[in-house]
Amino acid sequence: MTASPISPSANADLQYRPVGATDETRFEQLHTEIFPSAERGSLAVAAEIATLIRSKGEAGQACVLGLATGSSPIRVYEELVRRHREEGLDFSHVITFNLDEYYGLPRSSQSSYWYFMHEHLFDHVNVSPENIHIPRGVLPLEEVFAHCMDYEQRIKEAGGLDFQLLGIGRTGHVGFNEPGSNSRSLTRLITLDHLTRSDAAAEFNGIANVPTRALTMGIATIMQARRIVMMAWGNKKAEIVRKAVEGAPSVQTPATLLQGHPNLTMVLDTEASAQLTRIHTPWLVAPxxxxxxxxxxxxxxxxxxxxxxxxxxxxxxxxxxxxxxxxxxxxxxxxxxxxxxxxxxRTITGWPGGKPGTEGQGRPERATPHRKRVIIFSPHPDDDVISMGGTFARLIEQGHEVHVAYQVSGNIAVSDSDALRYAEFCYDLNKKMGGQNDRLPAVIAELSGSRNDLASNSKKVLDIKALIRRGEAIAGARYLGTPDEHIHFLDMPFYETGRSKKKDLGAKDIQIVRELIERIRPHQIFAAGDLADPHGTHKVCLDAILQALTQLRTDDSPAITDTWLWLYRGAWQEWALHEIEMAVPMSPRQVEQKRTAIFQHQSQKDGVVFQGEDDREFWQRAEQRNRKTAQLYNQLGLTEYAAMEAFRKQAF
Structure with missing residues (x-):
């Protein structure tokens, strides 16, 4: 196996590394490098690509790159753009071939991969337009085969791919080579797996809008590249990464068909590597x-x-x-x-804010002060009750001063039909009361019409949707006993784009979070550590909290001298048992109380816009997850409870 140019010196940061053994990777069929974060891994990949571009340029040769789309390579492209702008990285001799494109989607669509590549890379570097190759999404069906064969020929005429960048889908697809694709497959039209379409739903305002077919390079096309780097980030990819890296070659997991390539590296962050044998059960490979x-x-x-x-x-x-x-x-x-x-x-406690008179007993939370100031940060307007509704209620019942801060409006997760119902109600009510509102008819007309190319709602419609989410959040928090003056809406600016694609976290976002912390001076902060959220919003919201806390720590602010940070997980995943540091049990009555609080969020029931791959409603996911956590504790020999919410302490 050819040695990889990627050298993750950060591997020393990994927590669980077997010692002194040369066979720690003996279960792995792909050369795999693990980085502490997606950021670090992306920078390493970008550095290798930049080195290749420069070396080819110095030799007077074209550099032929096979490029991927999706969330995985975005940070790689950002770093390449930075190197172009700040270090003069020259793309004039670069020729690109993209892996795939949705069939039936015009290049003008903001959801097309043509649009994606220009938005993230091509519009910001000096690559020649004639050197950019992306399959055409709109062409008659009878012309598809010829177009695909022409694409293959163009790759050969360019001298073949010097470097192929890949992500991996949760079906194990590379490009859009879904399960069933074989090692001889070339560029072709393919039908997309339901799971693949579910994962793309956020980019299309719901799975119903996701195309069912795509054009993709084949496995054989990819295998002809002289160098392949496949990336995977996050907990959601951990299981498919294990299958791709450690499983036998199979058409059921197309990524395994790349195992025979002589110069391939799988690049992972720690979360994506979690199910590899050397990470998950390292005692099975070495001392x-x-x-x-x-x-x-x-x-x-x-x-x-x-x-x-x-x-x-x-x-x-x-x-x-x-x-x-x-x-x-x-x-x-x-x-x-x-x-x-x-x-x-000792991780189990019915006193999440600390139990008075129990100093020195090894409980998860301090006993003093007896009455704590608490901030529950909720990324979306329902994460608080979905993720920790039982703990939320218990903190209030036990006399703590509990504030809840909703970080984003959540407006894009309200369906047009729900917004229309509210708009028509307001119009009819206003008319009934003898008032006039000249703006509502235009809003009603917009919501009644068809959406063109997944266009964003108008500002007026988004405001209505935000008010719907806000009202539901207030209802849920009130139900648990929160005073209105302790309910905060931060409306962080990064979110307010009207589309699934958000802006980068900015100084204003961090300042909003910081100001709330400085005002309340909390003893406890609860925040979402659920990074499997398909929107990506949870990660940005957590980053804002961590950066605000870092600033306050650097400034030696008295606002956080006695602050502990606890992370919960939400609708998308739960902490592994060995990661849990505080487990708060719930009685059957408390389970029902939490369910009722979640029910206040009516716009997120019965066909929610961003369902993800799980068909259950959010209250069902939360309830079944909480019951499973309690069952797992019981199976280990501990007391049986109806349900449990789990938390992990985070240093900052």
Whole structure:
């Protein structure tokens, strides 16, 4: 296997790395490099591409790049643009071939890959227009085959691909080579998998608008590239990454068909690597340093693997499952089991704000001050009740001063039909009361008409949709007992584009968050750590909080001298058991209370705009996830509860 130019020196930052073994990657069929973040990985990939472009230019040769679209390569393109502007990276000799394009989508569409590539790269560098090649999305069906064969010929005439950049979809597709694609496939028209279309739904204002077909380079076309780099970021990609890297070649997972390439590197962030054997169960590949975090991960895995409560685990269980060195380092299986059982038991608390009079008992949260000031940051107007509605209510019941801050308006997640219903109601009510409103008829007409090319709503319509979300958020927070003066709407500017694509996080966004923290001076902050959110909004909102806290820490601000940050997860994923540091149990009554709070968000029920790949309603996802967490704790041998909400403490 050819050595990769990518060198992630940041690998030293990984938490769980087996020691002294040369076979830690023995389960992996693809050369894989892991970076601490998507940012770091993207910069490394961009650096390799830039080096190739320069070396080809210095040799007087064309540099032929195969390029990808989607969220994965965006930061790579941003860095290439920066290098062009600030370092003179020259694209005049670069020839590009894109992997794919939606069939039936004109290049003028903001959802087309033609538009994407010009928006993120081509409009900002000096690549010649005649050197840009992207499959045509609009052409008669009878011309598709000839167009695809011509695309293949153009790649050959350019001298073949020097470098192919890839992402990987959750079906295992590369390009749009969906399950069933074989190793001999060339550029062609293909039908998209439902999961692929679900993942793209946010870019099309709902899955109903996502094209069902696409043109894509084939597996054989990709394999002819002299160098391939495949990227994957985030927890949502972890399972398919494991299959692609460790599974046998199969048409059911098309990415596995690239395993025979002599110069391919899979580039991951830590979340995307989470299911690889060397990360998920490193004791199965090499001796480990059994620190506290890895011990926690290992014992929980062993208990679930052998289907025994922790206190029933035996020496034989440890020895037969690659954990004999852990047992040997502790001496007594009884002591090892009881110590960890007690540690896990102390994560469970019915007092998320701290229980008075329990100093020194090892509980997740401090006992003092008895009455804490709390900020619950909710990215969207319903994440608070979906993700931690039971804990939210308990904090209020136990006398803490709880503020909830809704970071974005959530307006694009309201359907036109819902907005129309509210607009017509307001118009009829105003008319009934003898008033006049000249603006509502135009709004009603807009909402009644057909949307052209997924165009954004007008500002007036977006305002109506934002007010719908705001009213629902107030209703949910009030239901749990929050005073109106403790409900805050931040309306962070990065979000207000009217489309799924948002602006970058800006100084104003961070300042808004900082000012609220300075005003309240919280002892506890709860924030969304659910980075699998398909909108990407959760990550931006968390970044704003972390950057605001970093600024305050740098300024030695008294506002955060006694602040702890707890992260929850929402509708899209849950913390793994070994990551949970506070588990708040709920009774059946509290489960019903949380459900009712979620029901206040009527616009997010019954056919929500951004459903994702999960057909369940948000209240069902949350309830079933909370019940599962409680069941998992019970299976480990701890007390049985109806449901649990889980949190992880975050340093800042």
């Amino acid at each position: 480990c340093r059994w620190d506290e975090a890895l011990t926690r991960q290992g014992i929980i895995w062993l208990s679930r693997h052998v289907k025994k409560p922790i206190l029933n685990l035996t020496e034989r269980d440890y020895n037969l499952n690659g954990m004999s060195d852990l047992l040997a380092s502790r001496g007594s299986v009884y002591q090892l089991n009881i110590d960890f059982f007690n540690t896990l038991q």
